[in-house]
Amino acid sequence: MKLVCSKPQLIDVINTVQRAIAPKTALPILECIKIDANGDGNVVFTGNNIDICIEYNTKCTVTEGGTIAIASKMFGEIVRRLPEGDVTISVNPSNFITKIKSGSSEFNIQGIAPDEFPDAPILDEKFRFTLNEGSLKKLIRKTISFVAQNEGKKPVLTGALFEIKDNSLNVVASDGHRLAVVKEEIKETVNNYKFVVPGMTLRELIKILKDEEDSVNIIVSDRTVLFDFGYYQVYSRLLDGEFLKYDAIISAVNTINVVAEKRYIMDSLERAQLLINDDISAKSENKVPVRFNIAYDKIDVSCITGKGQVNDTVPVELDGGELIIGFNCRFLLDALSACDEEQVKMEFSAPTSGCFIRSVNNDDSYIYMILPVRLYN
Amino acid sequence: MKLVCSKPQLIDVINTVQRAIAPKTALPILECIKIDANGDGNVVFTGNNIDICIEYNTKCTVTEGGTIAIASKMFGEIVRRLPEGDVTISVNPSNFITKIKSGSSEFNIQGIAPDEFPDAPILDEKFRFTLNEGSLKKLIRKTISFVAQNEGKKPVLTGALFEIKDNSLNVVASDGHRLAVVKEEIKETVNNYKFVVPGMTLRELIKILKDEEDSVNIIVSDRTVLFDFGYYQVYSRLLDGEFLKYDAIISAVNTINVVAEKRYIMDSLERAQLLINDDISAKSENKVPVRFNIAYDKIDVSCITGKGQVNDTVPVELDGGELIIGFNCRFLLDALSACDEEQVKMEFSAPTSGCFIRSVNNDDSYIYMILPVRLYN
Known part of the structure; x- marks a missing residue:
């Protein structure tokens, strides 16, 4: 694999994908960022800690296709410290030594065979709707502190309920002592539907969401939700269980x-x-x-x-x-x-x-x- | 005791004096700030962790003289959170309950009898010279990272040597692996003299020093140095022992x-x-x-x-x-x-x-x- 990418572009990719990478796990591969480059110049950077998976699609100058997994924290620190300019990443396929080079600075670090890297979830679409990015950010910001931190008696309360009812989205969070219900209209016509997104996913998501008008497609299957931002996708598992009946409380x-x-x-x-x-x-x-x-x-x-x-x-x-x-x-x-x-x-x-x-x-x-x-x- | 002081004035006092207060010690009195108010409106705030003692003299409206010691961290947090305006501090002399009041906010916290509070060191002056505050700050900033962190083989290296020679001040620091010598001319005519200030004192001092032209009188006795800033005084014990012979090294x-x-x-x-x-x-x-x-x-x-x-x-x-x-x-x-x-x-x-x-x-x-x-x- 050999590709060239500008430093700011690479930093943006890393800052996004790193949100799905566990800082310390028993499996070193889960601390890695996977880089998958094909000959057309399409490169996919992936972080996947099993709970959350983020795929970032970008264009680079690819002179040799290939795939590698490298320790994400280290990779991020190196790229941030490189001189400004274009960054060349090349991998020796026989030993996975990865060379990261910019200007007169050159790092060689050990990569990992990407075979063990977990696949992105497969989505069997049951429901989809669209929000703008700023609204999604606001909904999460206004509910996240109400999500239960510990599993306690009701594990489902460690997530926030997304309930679509009468063309409105209610995001609902409660830890048993307090309740938040925040509402947003949905512009298209959609059926009623509900699902519970883990608090962990929302806490990572809010760190990368921007206050912008761009559309986010939210696609739901039985066990997984995908937040599709166009150039990057955030997959998360969903939580099982019956959420609180909140209607009576707030009326x-x-x-x-x-x-x-x-x-x-x-x-x-x-x-x-x-x-x-x-x-x-x-x-x-x-x-x-x-x-x-x-x-x-x-x-x-x-x-x-x-x-x-x-x-x-x-x-x-x-x-x-x-x-x-x-x-x-x-x-x-x-x-x-x-x-x-x-x-x-x-x-x-x-x-x-x-x-x-x-x-x-x-x-x-x-x-x-x-x-x-x-x-x- | 009862006095009134503006909030910004009180915050400036606390930020300075707190540098001489241990965050956690076995003796609760050493975590306290002592307030000593006399009828003329002169109030002295003191922090003293035995190694360093800072006395801050300021004018307040004193309606009742007296002395109290109160937990410094708590006192600082309370004052910073009070509404803007004048702060009234009053002490019930029978139980040392201290009332801190501003606008419609009122705190009552337990003070401590000031009898146990350690006295400021007594200075038997052997030597004195004058620097401006900005120069003293620069001298410390340029040497502090060279001061040994641990006692190791030569405890005296946990301090910096202040050596006055030929009307110049050399500040010298070394941890045995590296050496810093930084020089500043002294404007008045002074004798040769030397003393070693603990790194701990210098690390606190640099946090309160400003880049200003104001004069600092530095007064040295056998065991103690006083940095006199006019409205506040910093006392520190000195370190014993023979410092490195650095002349040969740097020549x-x-x-x-x-x-x-x-x-x-x-x-x-x-x-x-x-x-x-x-x-x-x-x-x-x-x-x-x-x-x-x-x-x-x-x-x-x-x-x-x-x-x-x-x-x-x-x-x-x-x-x-x-x-x-x-x-x-x-x-x-x-x-x-x-x-x-x-x-x-x-x-x-x-x-x-x-x-x-x-x-x-x-x-x-x-x-x-x-x-x-x-x-x-």
Whole structure:
């Protein structure tokens, strides 16, 4: 194999494909990037850690076709350090030694026979729809912190539900203590369908998605989803299992409605978080809650931990009665920081009912629900 | 105690004093910042980890004098998170509960009785001279990477020698494998004198020094040095022991003189470093050397490790014969990155003699010497 490719082009390829490559695995081949060059100048770079597979198609000057797998981290570091200009990659087919050369700099590193490299999933298409890249990025950004980190009781909650219903896409995430539902219209006419994408895939995807209008084709089979960006494809396995029934949860009617400046309420929560972080008097999985005392035209935000005590007052517009209620401070911060507007609407009804956060425009573009935590004082 | 201070002023104080506060120690009092307010509005903030002590003097509105010690990290985090404006600090003298308040935000944290807080060192002045702050910063920046990190055979090498000789200050650092000598003229007339400042002090000092013309008075006693910046003072213990005799080393005459673009030679060394980092075929304390093949008008830089092989060619101006010589790649990079000019002069004489790096202006403002490493191939 011998090909020539510009350094910026190669860096773009590596930054994308590397998202599907495990940093450390038991199988060295899964830490590799596979390069597959044919005589027509079409080159496919692939990363595949079994859970996610990314294929990047690009044009290079190929003087000799062939295939090689090389350690991805090393390859990326080398290419980034090379002098600016065209990079020549050539492989000795007898021993897989790979030469990477630019200007007067030349590296020789050991490649691996590509035979062991896993194949990209085969897709038996059941459903497809189209989103623009910026919308997909926004949907993931606004839900990702709600996806459960650990398998816990319901492994399916380590993913986000993509539910197409009445020509809208709802992306839904929950870890059992909180729920996010974010909605986007689909421009073409599509049937109802649903599937659950692993959080791991979404966390990698958001790192490569751009805020652009380009179309992304999303093609779903029983076990696999493909996000097709044209010049690169991201395959991911899907999660099995029945997701939460979220309709009933988000249709609750609340009696206490608050409109607050997002920045003020986040500032006061971040102050409380200072006393909650590393609080040795609480078990880490059982953080001291932050206390909201909601009364006419303000919320008193307070917290007492082993580190000290904080009191803060946030002016709000209040419609409804008074309430004292406790929350996991981090969960409120996650939800508020996923809101893009300067003001947010927070709805409550009772000390044992969740806090609903939604747009002040009263549309249903997003709804966050956070369950309360019992206060003992 | 009760005082009022602006938030930016308080942040500046904390950022400075915190450099003398141990992040985690067995004695909680050493993790504290001491605040000492008198009725005239003079407030002294002190950090003291026994090795270094920083006192910061500032004016506040003091309505009640007093003294308190509070956990410094916590105090800093709280002040940074407070709303902009004036910060009120008040202490309940019966239980040391300290209230920190700004706008509608109020923290109450547990302070500590200041009795246990260590006193600042008492200085029995033996010698003093003056530098400007920017020069002191430059002297430390250009020598700090040469100071030994571990006590090893000569504990005194974990510090830098400050030697005043013929009205010049030489700052000298060495870890036994390499040597830095950086020179600065002293404007006033002073006697000869020398002392060794711990590397730990210099590493903290460089974080607070500014590139300014302000004078710093440096006052030395037998066991302590004081860097006096006017509004704040940094005390440090000194190191005992006889430093290296460096005069003979730096007066060596070299026969092979190279002038190189600093950027080119650093780029090629950084490429070699990629293969040296995490090289599992070498013990970490015994890195594979980088090989210089110096011949007419170029240096071939190469390296072979368990990760692969790199070859690079750097064009240079050469005066003298040819040479093949090996070095610790990181040591060369440290020295070159401490040079401020775009070109550097590198001098060699034999495979067993050091590489000398100095200014292309041929002045003796700085000299770096790096001992070679034997090449086995």
